[in-house]
Amino acid sequence: MFRNYKALWLALGTLIILSPLGLLATGTAFGEWGLDELVEEVGFIPAGLEKLAEFWQHSLLPDYGIPGMDATFSQAAFGYIFSAMVGVILVSAAILILSKIAKD
Amino acid sequence: MHIPDGYLAPQTAIPLLVAAVPLLAVGVKKVGETVKKREVPVLAVGAAFSFVIMMFNLPIPGGSSAHAVGAVLLAILMGPWAAFVGVSVALIIQALVFGDGGVMAIGANCINIALVMSFVGYYVYRMIRGNADSTSGRAVVAAFLAGYVALNAAAFITALEFGSQYHLFQAADGTPLYFMYPLKVAIAAMMSEHLLLAGPVEGIVTSLGMLFVSRNYPEMLSRNMIAGGKNWGVDSHV
Numbered sequence: 001m002f003r004n005y006k007a008l009w010l011a012l013g014t015l016i017i018l019s020p021l022g023l024l025a026t027g028t029a030f031g032e033w034g035l036d037e038l039v040e041e042v043g044f045i046p047a048g049l050e051k052l053a054e055f056w057q058h059s060l061l062p063d064y065g066i067p068g069m070d071a072t073f074s075q076a077a078f079g080y081i082f083s084a085m086v087g088v089i090l091v092s093a094a095i096l097i098l099s100k101i102a103k104d
Numbered sequence: 105m106h107i108p109d110g111y112l113a114p115q116t117a118i119p120l121l122v123a124a125v126p127l128l129a130v131g132v133k134k135v136g137e138t139v140k141k142r143e144v145p146v147l148a149v150g151a152a153f154s155f156v157i158m159m160f161n162l163p164i165p166g167g168s169s170a171h172a173v174g175a176v177l178l179a180i181l182m183g184p185w186a187a188f189v190g191v192s193v194a195l196i197i198q199a200l201v202f203g204d205g206g207v208m209a210i211g212a213n214c215i216n217i218a219l220v221m222s223f224v225g226y227y228v229y230r231m232i233r234g235n236a237d238s239t240s241g242r243a244v245v246a247a248f249l250a251g252y253v254a255l256n257a258a259a260f261i262t263a264l265e266f267g268s269q270y271h272l273f274q275a276a277d278g279t280p281l282y283f284m285y286p287l288k289v290a291i292a293a294m295m296s297e298h299l300l301l302a303g304p305v306e307g308i309v310t311s312l313g314m315l316f317v318s319r320n321y322p323e324m325l326s327r328n329m330i331a332g333g334k335n336w337g338v339d340s341h342v
Binding site: 001002004005007008009011012015016018019021022023024025026027028029030031032034042044046047048049050051052053054055056058059060061062063064080083084086087088090091092094095096098099101102103 | 105106107108109110111113114132133135136137139141142144145146147148149151152153155156157159160161162163164166167168169170171189190193194197198199200201202203204206207208262266273275279280281282283284290293294297316320321
């Protein structure tokens with residue numbers, strides 16, 4: 001898993017460390033406004049959207065942050081790096097499992 | 105580009121979810137057939153790379169943001185089906201664990217971002233590279249253009265899904281029920297951001313990724329390292 005691909009994992013690790021750069025763009029992407037942003041961005045909350053927006057409430061690290069740890073930039077940056085690490089572990093584990101299933 | 109829950113009507117989101125399941129099943133089967141055991145770590149890193157690249161939000165003048173995806177680099181290295189599966193895994197985990205993109209919208213997002221990007225990027229790359237060597241300058245240019253075109257294709261289909269909701273689903277008094285702007289507004293907003301900023305960044309990510317791989321792992325790219333030519337990488341996953 002790691003032996004032959006050291007440079008790839010090192011590059012990925014570097015990106016994880018640098019990921020808080022992504023926090024500097026504070027604007028929400030077009031069409032991704034949360035319920036708390038819609039009135040300001042759009043002027044109203046569409047009725048159907050309001051009903052479905054909270055469909056999934058089990059995100060453990062919402063918005064790539066640790067809940068409650070968003071007071072300062074360094075707290076947010078820590079949560080962001082932590083989220084990137086968790087994401088990398090979950091994604092690569094899922095790929096290993098899927099590949100195993102696909103091979104059998 | 106991750107569509108949250110509520111922006112698509114269930115009548116749109118659920119059929120896309122239903123369509124994504126067999127497509128992913130085919131993708132996993134193709135991974136079993138085309139991705140060799142020693143390449144599995146590359147697919148794992150590539151999917152994880154896509155996950156992290158999507159966290160690098162780029163500021164868009166006017167207060168919005170966008171990001172690259174990294175799907176085309178994976179498609180060039182591992183083939184479009186493997187890239188589709190890898191990026192879909194990243195998108196599903198983003199939705200479930202990080203609330204990025206809706207859960208009912210997982211099908212739409214896997215189709216827009218993972219499927220469309222991987223296939224468009226892969227075939228644009230092959231077309232432009234032609235018979236040039238995978239480590240040639242032409243291949244680097246092809247990688248840039250493939251990333252650029254593919255991200256914009258994904259943005260365009262996302263805009264179509266967004267905008268069509270406005271025309272299809274309105275309350276009795278004419279107010280939109282889900283996505284709230286007409287097609288032309290959705291297309292103008294999505295395309296200006298991705299044509300001008302996120303697209304070029306996807307192109308740079310793709311071509312820099314290719315340069316990184318050709319420097320550190322030339323065997324992934326060269327076609328004739330092993331006698332018989334059927335090596336891994338670019339040309340063995342069609």
